[in-house]
Amino acid sequence: MHETTPIPIKPTPIKMSPAALVGVVCVAQVFAQLGSYAYPALMPGFMNRWELSNGQAGTITAAFYAGYTCAVPILVTLTDRIDPKRVYLFGVACIVVSYLSFGLLADGFVSAAICRTLTGIGWAGTYMTGLTVA
Numbered sequence: 801m802h803e804t805t806p807i808p809i810k811p812t813p814i815k816m817s818p819a820a821l822v823g824v825v826c827v828a829q830v831f832a833q834l835g836s837y838a839y840p841a842l843m844p845g846f847m848n849r850w851e852l853s854n855g856q857a858g859t860i861t862a863a864f865y866a867g868y869t870c871a872v873p874i875l876v877t878l879t880d881r882i883d884p885k886r887v888y889l890f891g892v893a894c895i896v897v898s899y900l901s902f903g904l905l906a907d908g909f910v911s912a913a914i915c916r917t918l919t920g921i922g923w924a925g926t927y928m929t930g931l932t933v934a
Contacts, residue, residue, distance in 0.1 A: 825930055832892055832926045835899050836864065836919055839912070846912070856909045863913040867920025868927075875925045884932045891925020894918050 816824070839846070840861055847857050878887050898918035906912040 828892070829926065829930050832895050832930075833923065835895075836923060839864075839902070839916060850908045850912070852909060860909065860912045860916050863916040864920040864923075867917035868924045869920075871921040871924035872928060875921075876928050879929055879932055884929050887925050888929045891922045891927075891929060894922030894925060896922075898922055 843857050843861070846852065846860075847854075852860075875887050875891065898915050901918070902912065902915035906915050
């Protein structure tokens with residue numbers, strides 16, 4: 801039996817001008833933040849569909865800010881220790897998961913609040929970190 805040694809393949813980095821990188825990060829920020837205010841805009845419909853009280857509807861909105869506020873000190877500090885791009889991509893992943901989860905799984909107060917908290921955590925990983933990536 802003949803054994804072969806695998807040849808390591810290195811990914812080729814994409815070369816971008818600073819202006820192009822700033823443009824890509826700006827477009828990414830628009831898409832990352834696009835859905836963050838969909839819930840407040842659609843809140844009256846959710847209140848009727850899920851039979852939410854005013855307090856519950858407000859708490860779901862506040863969950864976004866709670867996630868953001870709690871995660872900013874942690875995620876922004878991490879950018880001093882690890883590559884900010886990794887923190888940024890973590891934030892994007894949180895946002896994608898939160899948007900998909902909200903759209904596909906949220907069916908009331910608790911699930912919506914959890915999804916909105918995750919959106920806030922994602923924002924913490926993308927908003928401030930996005931400024932350091934570019």
